[in-house]
Amino acid sequence: MNVFAPVRVGYDGRVTTIVTGGAGYIGAHVVRLLLERGEEVVVVDDLSIGVASRVGAARLVVADVADPANVPVLTEALRGGDSVIHFAARKQVGQSVDLPAWYFQQNVAGLANVLIAMERAGVEKLVFSSSAATYGLPDAALVREDATLDPINPYGQTKVVGEWMAHDAVLSFGLRLACLRYFNVAGAGWPELGDPAVLNLVPMVLEKLAAGEAPAIFGDDYPTPDGTCVRDYVHVLDLAEAHIAAIEYLDRPERPATVFNVGTGEGASVRQVIEQIGIASGLDTTARIAPRRPGDPAYLVGDPSRIAEVLGWRASRGLPEIAASAWQAWQAGPRRIA
Numbered sequence: 001m002n003v004f005a006p007v008r009v010g011y012d013g014r015v016t017t018i019v020t021g022g023a024g025y026i027g028a029h030v031v032r033l034l035l036e037r038g039e040e041v042v043v044v045d046d047l048s049i050g051v052a053s054r055v056g057a058a059r060l061v062v063a064d065v066a067d068p069a070n071v072p073v074l075t076e077a078l079r080g081g082d083s084v085i086h087f088a089a090r091k092q093v094g095q096s097v098d099l100p101a102w103y104f105q106q107n108v109a110g111l112a113n114v115l116i117a118m119e120r121a122g123v124e125k126l127v128f129s130s131s132a133a134t135y136g137l138p139d140a141a142l143v144r145e146d147a148t149l150d151p152i153n154p155y156g157q158t159k160v161v162g163e164w165m166a167h168d169a170v171l172s173f174g175l176r177l178a179c180l181r182y183f184n185v186a187g188a189g190w191p192e193l194g195d196p197a198v199l200n201l202v203p204m205v206l207e208k209l210a211a212g213e214a215p216a217i218f219g220d221d222y223p224t225p226d227g228t229c230v231r232d233y234v235h236v237l238d239l240a241e242a243h244i245a246a247i248e249y250l251d252r253p254e255r256p257a258t259v260f261n262v263g264t265g266e267g268a269s270v271r272q273v274i275e276q277i278g279i280a281s282g283l284d285t286t287a288r289i290a291p292r293r294p295g296d297p298a299y300l301v302g303d304p305s306r307i308a309e310v311l312g313w314r315a316s317r318g319l320p321e322i323a324a325s326a327w328q329a330w331q332a333g334p335r336r337i338a
């Protein structure tokens, strides 16, 4: 790893991809796949959440993308680059309710700075991390990309505004754009790249087990087969592969769509996920039932037809692989369960 800023890239003729937030959970997986393809990778990350060791042999520019004073640094980091994958953002829904202006500053202004730097550096291809949170509480069991966007928290709103802003850049300077709306990301492609945050179901269950406590199920009276909420769990390595497919798509002369769900189309209930973690870990995962949480829809599963047809991407790893890899990563990390 090589920490410096600013940096001029692309000097040796290799394809260079700039990954903002590449020291984080999902970004680090994409960085590793790009490096394995022999590409040059520049990570721009403020290391507020991310960890420098996760970027491996990529060059690391430590900078806050949301600070307008850093646009020249960003522009320099992008110069000579082929494409940008923009992960850097804040993603805690509850925190976004408490600090909405900061979320807009971080997520929306951060993307604005990246777009300005892209235009100045002449980089045309952008893959943007969007989210199923853009849909809010959809009616359909299987959500398509053309569903109404009706986010129910500031985090989801920042992603909708980010998509709008990026679409405007398509019109203004010819940006080539793919917005990927991720569903529930979990698992680990490598044991050392597990999800360090305890915000989603799988790490929340693992944290409870580590503390010798029963995992919680928030509501078991939903209109679903076993009464618990159903979500679309995507293995982080499948998701990382979707980014590679998206970058390749942006090289095509004809690009019929700019927004893609990244889901499996298969729902799994909270109970099923907890059961799989029990199978993977060999631990007793008997859960306790807690009250419903506000804002949790019964079903949220993405229709993956478009990404399959247009990008040729399909998830290839299921819930057993997600649970087993998350367990392995948890054991490999600082939060080992004795």
Ligand SMILES: NC(=O)c1ccc[n+]([C@@H]2O[C@H](COP(=O)([O-])OP(=O)(O)OC[C@H]3O[C@@H](n4cnc5c(N)ncnc54)[C@H](O)[C@@H]3O)[C@@H](O)[C@H]2O)c1
Pocket: 020, 021, 022, 023, 024, 025, 026, 027, 044, 045, 046, 047, 048, 049, 050, 051, 063, 064, 065, 066, 067, 086, 087, 088, 089, 090, 091, 106, 110, 129, 130, 131, 132, 182, 183, 184, 185, 200
């Ligand atoms: N993890 C999920 O389930 C999920 C679901 C939908 C969408 N997303 C989106 O995917 C992206 C990546 O998520 P993740 O799970 O890898 O999160 P993460 O927190 O692990 O990674 C985000 C990275 O961005 C960096 N960062 C944050 N703000 C920054 C800033 N202003 N300047 C520079 N660096 C900054 C952090 O240090 C971190 O390394 C985010 O945009 C998130 O909103 C994640």
